[in-house]
Amino acid sequence: MPQSTDTPDLFTPLRLGAIELPNRVIMAPMTRSRAGAGNCPTELTADYYAQRASAGLIITEATQVCDTAQGYPNTPGIHTDAQTHAWRAVAEAVHTAGGRIVTQLWHVGRISHPLFQPNGAAPLAPSAIAAKGQLYTGAGMEPFPMPRALETDEIPALVRHFADAAKRAVFDAGLDGVEIHAANGYLIDQFLRDRTNIRSDRYGGSVENRCRFLLEILEATAHAVGADRIGVRLSPTGVFNDMGDSDPLPHFLSITQALNPFSLAYLHVIEGRPGHHMAPPEGAPHVAAALRAAFKGPFILNGGYSRTDADATLAKGEADAVSFGEPFISNPDLPLRFRTDAPLAEADRNSYYGGTAKGYTDYPALESVAA
Numbered sequence: 001m002p003q004s005t006d007t008p009d010l011f012t013p014l015r016l017g018a019i020e021l022p023n024r025v026i027m028a029p030m031t032r033s034r035a036g037a038g039n040c041p042t043e044l045t046a047d048y049y050a051q052r053a054s055a056g057l058i059i060t061e062a063t064q065v066c067d068t069a070q071g072y073p074n075t076p077g078i079h080t081d082a083q084t085h086a087w088r089a090v091a092e093a094v095h096t097a098g099g100r101i102v103t104q105l106w107h108v109g110r111i112s113h114p115l116f117q118p119n120g121a122a123p124l125a126p127s128a129i130a131a132k133g134q135l136y137t138g139a140g141m142e143p144f145p146m147p148r149a150l151e152t153d154e155i156p157a158l159v160r161h162f163a164d165a166a167k168r169a170v171f172d173a174g175l176d177g178v179e180i181h182a183a184n185g186y187l188i189d190q191f192l193r194d195r196t197n198i199r200s201d202r203y204g205g206s207v208e209n210r211c212r213f214l215l216e217i218l219e220a221t222a223h224a225v226g227a228d229r230i231g232v233r234l235s236p237t238g239v240f241n242d243m244g245d246s247d248p249l250p251h252f253l254s255i256t257q258a259l260n261p262f263s264l265a266y267l268h269v270i271e272g273r274p275g276h277h278m279a280p281p282e283g284a285p286h287v288a289a290a291l292r293a294a295f296k297g298p299f300i301l302n303g304g305y306s307r308t309d310a311d312a313t314l315a316k317g318e319a320d321a322v323s324f325g326e327p328f329i330s331n332p333d334l335p336l337r338f339r340t341d342a343p344l345a346e347a348d349r350n351s352y353y354g355g356t357a358k359g360y361t362d363y364p365a366l367e368s369v370a371a
């Protein structure tokens with residue numbers, strides 16, 4: 001697909017590696033905690049994503065790569081045959097509806113609880129540092145437990161889990177690619193940032209060492225499915241899940257430069273707009289512009305964008321595409337609404353996580369709103 005030389009807007013086609021997008025309105029990954037038995041996506045999951053197939057690209061909810069990767073109730077995995085089979089039905093539904101879909105691969109690391117772990121073990125992390133705060137276990141709130149620091153020789157198996165999950169996603173389930181979730185305080189981010197990584201082996205200390213886990217995952221997943229079907233998500237200044245870094249601008253600049261040799265499909269950066277809850281906290285630097293300049297591939301921004309903000313961002317060349325989270329929950333046909341300046345429906349926050357079709361697949365598309 002030829003890329004336009006005119007100023008791009010949200011409706012200019014875009015190529016992300018091997019994936020051709022008809023527009024730049026990307027659906028951001030969103031956990032909805034509605035997986036069924038065995039943490040399999042359900043028919044409802046397939047309906048939900050198929051309803052949103054007009055997105056330039058759907059990035060699914062975060063999806064476990066192995067049985068230690070879970071930290072919330074009813075989140076899907078892609079490490080068993082049943083889960084993979086169920087994702088196949090989701091991919092088919094989206095493709096039949098004319099869409100494109102990649103799955104976000106995660107391991108939550110310390111953001112878990114023995115209740116979610118095999119044999120009730122402690123969650124895994126780069127270092128034995130518990131997150132401050134509480135998590136929802138499905139049976140109420142509990143303080144985050146003390147995680148167990150991974151032994152150096154346990155890390156290659158985790159890397160393989162990401163590569164195996166990517167293979168299942170692309171070759172067995174027929175998804176268009178994977179996004180490696182290195183954001184929002186989960187396992188890979190815990191390795192990247194020095195608030196959660198105080199290791200003294202080759203996975204800790206220098207930025208080069210802290211990036212090693214991510215880079216090994218990229219090498220293995222690229223070998224498995226091709227780098228042109230892999231994106232990476234980063235949240236350099238995010239504080240969600242008790243995260244922080246002593247010097248995010250140079251650290252994440254180095255990380256971004258280290259991504260370049262892979263020729264990934266895209267880099268997806270969260271840096272909230274002013275006033276958004278994912279904006280850099282008071283006093284923290286804004287880093288997205290520097291990462292955009294350093295990254296030699298398609299760059300996606302996210303965090304509280306309106307259609308007008310997004311068009312301005314694309315016109316100024318600050319990103320190649322913008323992803324939208326909450327607006328896609330209640331507006332399954334968000335690109336059409338943007339294109340026609342139609343009003344956006346408000347999402348009901350009470351039905352974000354868990355439950356049934358209510359607040360999931362029952363938001364009407366524009367035609368049915370008008371009818």
Ligand SMILES: Cc1cc2nc3c(=O)[nH]c(=O)nc-3n(C[C@H](O)[C@H](O)[C@H](O)COP(=O)(O)O)c2cc1C
Nearest residue numbers: 028029030031061062303304305323324325326352
């Ligand atoms: C219900 C909900 C679930 C989310 N789950 C994920 C997730 O699984 N993975 C992820 O990287 N981000 C997740 N996010 C963050 C969104 O991808 C996005 O970064 C955030 O909503 C800001 O974008 P927005 O202002 O367009 O909604 C979630 C957000 C919401 C509202």
